Amino acid sequence: MTASASQGASSISSSSIKRDASEMNNMVTMTTRLDANATVRGRRRPPLSRRQRGNLSTLLSRRSPFSNETGSLAIGEFEPSAAPSVDGVARSSLRDARILVVGAGGLGCEILKDLAMCDGIFVDIVVMDLDTIDVTNLNRQFLFRSKDVGDSKAAVAAKFINQRCPWMNVVPYHGKIQDKDASFYRQFKVVISGLDNVEARSITSENPIPTLLLPNRWLNGMINNLVEFDDDGDPLPETIIPLIDGGTEGFSGQSRLILPRITSCFECSLDAFAPSAAVPLCTIAETPRIPEHCIAYAYVLQWPREFPDRKLDADSSGDMKWVYERALERAEKFGIGGVTYMLTLGVVKNIIPAVASTNAIVSAVCVNEAMKALSFCSQSLNTYMMYMGSEGIYSHTFVYEQKQNCPVCTTTTHHMSVSSIMTLNSLLQQLCDGEFRLKAPSVTSSMKTLYMRKPVALEKVTRVNLDKPLKDLMTSGEELVVTDPVFPDTSLRLVVKFTDVDE
Amino acid sequence: MATDDKYDRQLRLWGASGQRALGNTLVVLVGTSACGTETLKNLVLPGVGSILVVDDDDDVDGAVTTRARTELTDSLSKFASPASNFFLPPPPSSSSSRCVRNDDGDGDDGNSPRPASNAARVCALLTELNPDVVGHHLAAPSLEDLDYDSFLATLANDQPPPPPPSSSSSSSSSSSSFSSTTMTPRTVLVVSADQPSTVFLPLSRACHRRSTPLIVVRSYGLLGYVRVQTPMPYHPVIEARPSHRLPDLRLSSWPIFDGLADVLSSSTDLDDVTDTRDRSHAPFVVVLLQALDKWRRRRGGGRGVGECDDDDDDDAAAPPANVGRRQRHPETGAEKEEFRSIVRDMARDLNHEMNFKEALQEAHLIWADGRISEDVRAVLDRVDEGSFLRAAVKSDMDVDGGVEGGGGEAGEGRPSYGGFEIPPRVLQFQLLVLALKRFLKANDDYPPLEGTIPDMTSDTARYVALQEAYRRQAERDRSAIREIAKSLLDECERQSSGCDLRIAMPTDDEVQTFCKNSRYLRILETRPLFAEYELQDPASPVVASLASTLPSTSASHNIDAIQSDARDDLLATTMDPHETDPVQTPMLWWIALRACDAFYDRHQHYPGKHDQELALEADANEVYWCMVQIAGSMGLTESDFIKEHLLDRVRGKDLAREVVRYDEAEIHNIAAVVGGVASQEAVKLITGQYVPVDDTYVYNGIASTAGVYRF
Numbered sequence A: 001m002t003a004s005a006s007q008g009a010s011s012i013s014s015s016s017i018k019r020d021a022s023e024m025n026n027m028v029t030m031t032t033r034l035d036a037n038a039t040v041r042g043r044r045r046p047p048l049s050r051r052q053r054g055n056l057s058t059l060l061s062r063r064s065p066f067s068n069e070t071g072s073l074a075i076g077e078f079e080p081s082a083a084p085s086v087d088g089v090a091r092s093s094l095r096d097a098r099i100l101v102v103g104a105g106g107l108g109c110e111i112l113k114d115l116a117m118c119d120g121i122f123v124d125i126v127v128m129d130l131d132t133i134d135v136t137n138l139n140r141q142f143l144f145r146s147k148d149v150g151d152s153k154a155a156v157a158a159k160f161i162n163q164r165c166p167w168m169n170v171v172p173y174h175g176k177i178q179d180k181d182a183s184f185y186r187q188f189k190v191v192i193s194g195l196d197n198v199e200a201r202s203i204t205s206e207n208p209i210p211t212l213l214l215p216n217r218w219l220n221g222m223i224n225n226l227v228e229f230d231d232d233g234d235p236l237p238e239t240i241i242p243l244i245d246g247g248t249e250g251f252s253g254q255s256r257l258i259l260p261r262i263t264s265c266f267e268c269s270l271d272a273f274a275p276s277a278a279v280p281l282c283t284i285a286e287t288p289r290i291p292e293h294c295i296a297y298a299y300v301l302q303w304p305r306e307f308p309d310r311k312l313d314a315d316s317s318g319d320m321k322w323v324y325e326r327a328l329e330r331a332e333k334f335g336i337g338g339v340t341y342m343l344t345l346g347v348v349k350n351i352i353p354a355v356a357s358t359n360a361i362v363s364a365v366c367v368n369e370a371m372k373a374l375s376f377c378s379q380s381l382n383t384y385m386m387y388m389g390s391e392g393i394y395s396h397t398f399v400y401e402q403k404q405n406c407p408v409c410t411t412t413t414h415h416m417s418v419s420s421i422m423t424l425n426s427l428l429q430q431l432c433d434g435e436f437r438l439k440a441p442s443v444t445s446s447m448k449t450l451y452m453r454k455p456v457a458l459e460k461v462t463r464v465n466l467d468k469p470l471k472d473l474m475t476s477g478e479e480l481v482v483t484d485p486v487f488p489d490t491s492l493r494l495v496v497k498f499t500d501v502d503e
Numbered sequence B: 001m002a003t004d005d006k007y008d009r010q011l012r013l014w015g016a017s018g019q020r021a022l023g024n025t026l027v028v029l030v031g032t033s034a035c036g037t038e039t040l041k042n043l044v045l046p047g048v049g050s051i052l053v054v055d056d057d058d059d060v061d062g063a064v065t066t067r068a069r070t071e072l073t074d075s076l077s078k079f080a081s082p083a084s085n086f087f088l089p090p091p092p093s094s095s096s097s098r099c100v101r102n103d104d105g106d107g108d109d110g111n112s113p114r115p116a117s118n119a120a121r122v123c124a125l126l127t128e129l130n131p132d133v134v135g136h137h138l139a140a141p142s143l144e145d146l147d148y149d150s151f152l153a154t155l156a157n158d159q160p161p162p163p164p165p166s167s168s169s170s171s172s173s174s175s176s177s178f179s180s181t182t183m184t185p186r187t188v189l190v191v192s193a194d195q196p197s198t199v200f201l202p203l204s205r206a207c208h209r210r211s212t213p214l215i216v217v218r219s220y221g222l223l224g225y226v227r228v229q230t231p232m233p234y235h236p237v238i239e240a241r242p243s244h245r246l247p248d249l250r251l252s253s254w255p256i257f258d259g260l261a262d263v264l265s266s267s268t269d270l271d272d273v274t275d276t277r278d279r280s281h282a283p284f285v286v287v288l289l290q291a292l293d294k295w296r297r298r299r300g301g302g303r304g305v306g307e308c309d310d311d312d313d314d315d316a317a318a319p320p321a322n323v324g325r326r327q328r329h330p331e332t333g334a335e336k337e338e339f340r341s342i343v344r345d346m347a348r349d350l351n352h353e354m355n356f357k358e359a360l361q362e363a364h365l366i367w368a369d370g371r372i373s374e375d376v377r378a379v380l381d382r383v384d385e386g387s388f389l390r391a392a393v394k395s396d397m398d399v400d401g402g403v404e405g406g407g408g409e410a411g412e413g414r415p416s417y418g419g420f421e422i423p424p425r426v427l428q429f430q431l432l433v434l435a436l437k438r439f440l441k442a443n444d445d446y447p448p449l450e451g452t453i454p455d456m457t458s459d460t461a462r463y464v465a466l467q468e469a470y471r472r473q474a475e476r477d478r479s480a481i482r483e484i485a486k487s488l489l490d491e492c493e494r495q496s497s498g499c500d501l502r503i504a505m506p507t508d509d510e511v512q513t514f515c516k517n518s519r520y521l522r523i524l525e526t527r528p529l530f531a532e533y534e535l536q537d538p539a540s541p542v543v544a545s546l547a548s549t550l551p552s553t554s555a556s557h558n559i560d561a562i563q564s565d566a567r568d569d570l571l572a573t574t575m576d577p578h579e580t581d582p583v584q585t586p587m588l589w590w591i592a593l594r595a596c597d598a599f600y601d602r603h604q605h606y607p608g609k610h611d612q613e614l615a616l617e618a619d620a621n622e623v624y625w626c627m628v629q630i631a632g633s634m635g636l637t638e639s640d641f642i643k644e645h646l647l648d649r650v651r652g653k654d655l656a657r658e659v660v661r662y663d664e665a666e667i668h669n670i671a672a673v674v675g676g677v678a679s680q681e682a683v684k685l686i687t688g689q690y691v692p693v694d695d696t697y698v699y700n701g702i703a704s705t706a707g708v709y710r711f
């Protein structure tokens, strides 16, 4: 054993080291015995491990009865390349295909490795992630080691891949996807998204319910928005960038192929990610029953009282210990059992359990779809595959239907009927709570700006409108344009009718 | 960082006990292809105890070498050319590379430096992922000639080395490792990666006899599969962790247990409560029980049909010996509706009395039967006291009988399939199941109470009191189970006449876990892989011996029954083609893969070696012929689905052409899917938590469809 075994110490590691000595002895004994067997038998043919197997180049060079154009979701026509190349020499068109990988976490590490192992046919990759490496990533994000903790995920992942696979050119971007505009996203031939589905860090005392899925929705909006149309209103094929999206939770996960404006999009399936019901504040404050209520009390109510000027840092063990101890005190006061430090972390950070195996499955399905969507060497996933591994294996592939009126991938105008005395603020609230699940909407009518969040100056001017009844701001049946950070560069067209006004 | 436990995210899935089980496991990988290394990667990362990588190698001239560790050098971790296996650098070109070490690291350049074997290189790159994991590697001259029986026998020992070769002495030493209960036996799990039947069939037999779980993984072009073979006699699951658990509230049992009766009797009749806050903060459990009382009174005294009992309260304390005394609860649709309307009438304002709303939603808990389910009953029926006692006190005599001497013939025709030793984990499971059986007999088929209740609208005091009542009763049930288990062990002790037992008393934590999950106990028993091949060949003598060991639902153990059972299973699955595109149903592609294996058996290489159209077409013809044969031997030729998509020559030939096109290609994406699925199954087999697949998962990467089949 080397000294490295002392890192990431746990009780498990020490016991396995102790066992090592006796294990070695066993091995040696076994060696002699197997040895005797082998020499008696002799050898017949070269070892199985040295047999020549085909590779991806073989597939790309041979015709197939099941090439992409034969599938139920056809993207392009397969042209077998000439002879398969032996030494990874450029297959021109594919090598030029630049691929964007969004997220360098559990899925992202796998996706980068899978792309690098495509027999050298993919080279140019950009990987984006705003996160830094945490020790709890190490059980699955295998491009990181304990020495990398605190560094940029995108940078370390890119460096690792470029080092082991010198033919790869992975360029990291450490930052938010929202930093980049359409001209950036337009350069890619395919986008693979392996984002965590929850913005864990957005939980604060003002906003105890995590804001779901903002990056996924933003990216989906962006890629859908890149599609241009011809005079007949049909999408131009060269502007359609396949978006392949994966997500996991515990032993379950899903992969899907989104052909913007052709298949359903991420927004179409928003209802599948129902936000979990929030615990009412009065329960937390007055009638706690389970440990989670006590923890919520400590970080939602007690923390801001105690530290009005400082936000809780869920990554600080000092802060988290404080929350844990307050929660424990409260639990003891009410005779509630079960508050642990681990549960405290889980509740405050809204932790979703994650393992290497599920990430591997979902990522590889995604990259396989990327490979096929670029090479057309086989059919495409139509359109959604789910995998559930906890009770046996349940795995299901099906067409996820486009949602009528999807605000992103259809061009419908939406209709709403409200009372004319409803305030603009209530209307905005309804847009957040209702089917659209917006985050921070701004609204303009054809005549004027009703409410704008940015820039600050405009917000100040329009803020007065929030408390005005709608009848003072617009006429019944007028079309409003709603923008929101979940829909980059695009907007929702909303016709609002008054229920109490005759036209 | 708020925690420095790198395993935090997975501990939330399988807990500390699961993690301990992982740390105590040796995973053996036979074959170093990508789907094998991907499987191991996903087990090294979460912290499996140790790995042993085995492969055959040109450079081993008759000598098998094992090493604990190969140093990670630059030449190992920087790939010279594109590859499809992230943990196996392409072999260095012969001139430049002969300085790669495969020694333990002392002596930088020995006199005769050899390139590291495949196994050594894979082991070095895998163990680098996690310093907690101990790595070994073994290079053999031929995987087809390995004696897997003695190989596994050596691995199972976690003791000082057994005395060498002679079969009789080594057998006694291997079983002595269980004689002391202070020593935890190491678990071994075997993964066979991308091997032909000449390797996986002997491996399957050896694992079966050695009661070792086996996972067979394969990636072949755009296709792949994972197959699980459970250890003998079966894989017990205590913590099935179902995604939906019905709350264990026991509202329909009669009498309800003392603690709950106390809560009920100390609650004021909600009709008499005027304070709105008081009314709206009574737990729905109280609402439902009061409603049930009303319903029973309305039904004329609430007595069971034809029964009469005067004093409910006294009755509640007495053991429920007489089933006939049970009071009725709503059963028919009309009765349930009647019950719901009583709850509705009790509420004064359903919009503000959340607890009454919850009571309506959860009314089904009143008629939910808390007794043991048919599924669990089937588990209980598999365990009997007699054979448990024999296994627990079994002396070392015939434990390894017929195994050590098995050698290369791999037991063909010998009735030795019953000669395995019941693993300690199974013994412990059986002990607890037997305790449960006695408990059920004494408790009208109600299992130990779980002891936890869901969150519900309530004030703190009443909720905590209710929770406490359930917790106390659960504790009482648990100690009853513990006492029964103890007395069972005492019986073992008496029968052992001084010999050591192969089982010890489970810890309190283990008893608690068992009790909490007793409503979800499962047993998984797959048909062994070799049996699939042999069952399809009625001439095989093994079929006869299998007939005596395989579980059979009918009393008659005959070959026909087993064969038709297997075929019915398969035929049934052909009724379920993929909805959008039937030709992408994974079952068809499984048959195509089997045909490629058959092709290999005939030619010693896989189809599609040569690029010329004519050669490819000739291979496709032969593969197609094999597919038809295999479909026949699987008993599928009468299936309309198989007729339409496989026996139809035009369509069937396309399947053959596609697999011939692959030339057994290793496509990394497919290998990674397969490795991901396999490692998930491995974790389930190792931890005894969640339910493993029964028995094969087939992934079709052409259209990304997948299916689970029992072969």
Ligand SMILES: [Zn+2]
Pocket (backbone or CB within 6 Å): A264, A265, A266, A267, A268, A402, A403, A406, A407, A408, A409, A410
């Ligand atoms: Zn959409």
